Amino acid sequence: MIKLSEISRTFQVGDEPVHALVDINEEIRQGEHVAIMGPSGSGKSTLLNILGCLDKPSTGSYHLDDREVAELDEAALTMVRRHQIGFVFQFFHLVHRLSAAENVELPMIFAGQPRAERRGRVAKALDAVGLSHRADHLPDQLSGGERQRVALARATVMEPEILLADEPTGNLDSASGRVVLDLLDRMNDEGLTLIVVTHDPKVAHRADRILVLVDGRIERRVAGDQISEILAMLADEDET
Amino acid sequence: MTLADLLRFSLKGLTGHGLRTALSLLGVVIGVAAVLILTALGEGARRYVIDQFASLGTNLLIVVPGKTETTGTVGAGGVPNDLTLQDAEALVRAIPEIQRVAPLTMGTEQVAFGERRRQVAILGTTYDYMLARQIEVARGSFLPDEEMHRGSPVAVVGPKLAREVFAGEDPVGQIVRVGGWRMRVVGVLAWQGVKMGVDFDDLAMVPVSTAMQIFNRTSLFRILIQSSSHADIDMLRDKSRRLLTERHGEEDITVISQDALLTTFSGILGALTLALGAIAAISLTVAGIGIMNVMLVSVSERTREVGLLKALGVGRRQILSVFLTEAALLSTFGGLIGLVVGWLAIGALVRIYPAFPAAAPNWAVAAALAVAIAVGVTFGLLPARRASRLDPVVALAGR
Numbered sequence: 001m002i003k004l005s006e007i008s009r010t011f012q013v014g015d016e017p018v019h020a021l022v023d024i025n026e027e028i029r030q031g032e033h034v035a036i037m038g039p040s041g042s043g044k045s046t047l048l049n050i051l052g053c054l055d056k057p058s059t060g061s062y063h064l065d066d067r068e069v070a071e072l073d074e075a076a077l078t079m080v081r082r083h084q085i086g087f088v089f090q091f092f093h094l095v096h097r098l099s100a101a102e103n104v105e106l107p108m109i110f111a112g113q114p115r116a117e118r119r120g121r122v123a124k125a126l127d128a129v130g131l132s133h134r135a136d137h138l139p140d141q142l143s144g145g146e147r148q149r150v151a152l153a154r155a156t157v158m159e160p161e162i163l164l165a166d167e168p169t170g171n172l173d174s175a176s177g178r179v180v181l182d183l184l185d186r187m188n189d190e191g192l193t194l195i196v197v198t199h200d201p202k203v204a205h206r207a208d209r210i211l212v213l214v215d216g217r218i219e220r221r222v223a224g225d226q227i228s229e230i231l232a233m234l235a236d237e238d239e240t
Numbered sequence: 241m242t243l244a245d246l247l248r249f250s251l252k253g254l255t256g257h258g259l260r261t262a263l264s265l266l267g268v269v270i271g272v273a274a275v276l277i278l279t280a281l282g283e284g285a286r287r288y289v290i291d292q293f294a295s296l297g298t299n300l301l302i303v304v305p306g307k308t309e310t311t312g313t314v315g316a317g318g319v320p321n322d323l324t325l326q327d328a329e330a331l332v333r334a335i336p337e338i339q340r341v342a343p344l345t346m347g348t349e350q351v352a353f354g355e356r357r358r359q360v361a362i363l364g365t366t367y368d369y370m371l372a373r374q375i376e377v378a379r380g381s382f383l384p385d386e387e388m389h390r391g392s393p394v395a396v397v398g399p400k401l402a403r404e405v406f407a408g409e410d411p412v413g414q415i416v417r418v419g420g421w422r423m424r425v426v427g428v429l430a431w432q433g434v435k436m437g438v439d440f441d442d443l444a445m446v447p448v449s450t451a452m453q454i455f456n457r458t459s460l461f462r463i464l465i466q467s468s469s470h471a472d473i474d475m476l477r478d479k480s481r482r483l484l485t486e487r488h489g490e491e492d493i494t495v496i497s498q499d500a501l502l503t504t505f506s507g508i509l510g511a512l513t514l515a516l517g518a519i520a521a522i523s524l525t526v527a528g529i530g531i532m533n534v535m536l537v538s539v540s541e542r543t544r545e546v547g548l549l550k551a552l553g554v555g556r557r558q559i560l561s562v563f564l565t566e567a568a569l570l571s572t573f574g575g576l577i578g579l580v581v582g583w584l585a586i587g588a589l590v591r592i593y594p595a596f597p598a599a600a601p602n603w604a605v606a607a608a609l610a611v612a613i614a615v616g617v618t619f620g621l622l623p624a625r626r627a628s629r630l631d632p633v634v635a636l637a638g639r
Contacts (some may be wrong), residue, residue, distance in 0.1 A: 009511075013447065049633050052551065054550070054551060054632040054633050055633050064610070074555075074556060075555060077554065078550075078553055078554070078555040080553075081550070081551060081552065081553035082552070082553020082554075083553065085553075087552070089550045089579075089636070093544060093547075093548045093551075093636070095545055095548070096256070097252055097255070099255070102252075106552060107552040107553060107554075108547075109241060109245045109249060110241050110549070110552065110553065110554040110555075110558055111553065112241050112242065115245075126385075136499075158553070192271030199335070
């Protein structure tokens with residue numbers, strides 16, 4: 001359960017304060033599928049970073065399961081990221097010198113899980129994304145879609161409550177993008193809260209709700225199947 | 241995170257960049273090997289000198305004319321009295337604890353046999369010199385065991401002199417001319433090389449009185465005194481000094497114990513070894529800077545990876561320990577390889593120059609490795625801290 005109250009994030013760029021997020025109020029229930037849309041520079045990624053505890057709001061309160069994130073110290077935030085949140089990135093962020101299986105194993109190594117247990121969970125996570133046969137391949141030997149599926153296995157191997165995806169299909173052709181989206185949907189069906197930042201209406205329309213960010217504010221909230229209502233608005237914004 | 245996991249992950253971080261890792265390893269290897277080789281050379285020099293002293297005989301006192309001290313009034317010291325044969329004979333007579341006394345005089349003179357001539361060092365001494373200095377005779381005999389002032393016209397020649405002047409003939413029994421004097425050769429020395437600056441292979445030895453006649457000289461160069469036991473050395477030195485002071489009317493001689501010389505030399509060369517080690521340690525510091533450089537490059541190249549690790553819930557301390565471990569692994573491996581390279585180089589040196597007993601002292605081996613590891617960790621700290629403090633958002637963007 002995520003509860004954002006009057007979240008603002010201001011960056012200092014030279015002498016100018018830049019308001020990346022302004023007065024965000026939002027609740028996201030456990031198991032919801034939310035898409036965040038908006039033109040470039042609207043604050044989508046900043047919002048995702050705050051949700052993922054990689055960044056802190058300048059003002060406002062972020063409750064995650066009845067805990068105030070702003071009050072947590074660095075070590076506690078690390079634990080939140082480790083156990084409650086999974087990340088998927090546009091550029092996969094796989095470690096190139098490690099095989100697919102080793103990439104998936106990475107969070108469990110640093111969480112101090114015993115080796116024998118890790119092996120079983122890696123196999124399970126790779127199986128869930130259909131890549132058991134590619135376990136020993138290095139990222140360079142995998143296609144873009146396969147890389148993103150490895151990243152997905154890595155993001156979920158610690159069994160988080162929330163999965164944050166930043167343009168997960170932005171670097172994929174439509175066929176492998178669809179495979180990744182189907183996997184995300186399935187994980188969401190199993191109870192994972194899914195928050196996706198995207199430009200792509202085909203990605204966003206799968207969501208329960210779509211938040212449209214403009215200039216750091218939530219401008220519209222629509223259901224996923226009513227995406228047509230906001231397409232014109234997004235097109236306008238992109239032109240300006 | 242277990243230590244085994246940490247080591248495995250850090251090791252992969254290093255092997256992922258083979259060339260870079262190898263180059264910074266090389267720096268440490270050279271540094272550690274340099275410490276080993278240089279200290280081995282210093283230690284070898286020390287042992288060499290000790291061996292030289294040992295080969296000159298033990299429990300020896302050396303009487304040198306002149307007093308080594310600074311006198312207050314200019315000119316008051318004057319020219320010291322000569323050391324004479326009578327002094328040497330008096331020592332034998334007056335001090336019963338003395339085992340043997342060998343007077344010594346030196347000069348250069350031409351040794352001629354037929355048409356062949358060679359200018360060499362002439363050492364005038366007695367039979368006891370052979371015993372005190374442990375000199376070996378290859379053929380014939382040494383100088384006759386006779387009274388000091390009886391100078392027989394005989395000579396013992398070094399093996400090189402024998403080869404050069406006699407050209408294949410057996411020198412023993414031949415008559416040679418030493419300066420204007422005719423001498424019968426009674427023996428040839430064994431090959432023994434240069435000892436304390438004197439080439440024992442290329443000289444002639446004659447009875448001390450004979451030598452003094454050849455050089456037309458009444459003074460001795462040195463008097464060697466050998467004690468039968470080490471414990472008597474100090475007592476003998478005092479007694480000898482007192483006796484000669486009495487005979488000369490003033491203290492114008494110096495009695496040196498060989499042990500004192502040896503201790504001094506050993507101390508000097510030990511300090512030299514230490515200094516060489518310290519110089520080599522500088523190269524280890526340079527290697528440390530190399531490690532820091534490589535780690536900084538590594539951190540900036542792996543900024544995204546650090547960002548990813550942070551997103552995956554890896555703590556600051558864990559990131560710090562990953563990079564520190566990499567630096568420590570680099571310096572440890574480099575140090576170990578350096579030890580092997582150093583030992584191989586020293587082994588090769590000893591094989592080429594067997595007479596030079598080069599060997600790295602244990603303290604240098606331990607210190608080289610310890611300094612290498614310490615340097616790696618110390619210089620790894622800055623890059624590791626930089627990595628651990630990266631802002632995850634900025635790092636993920638690769639900025």
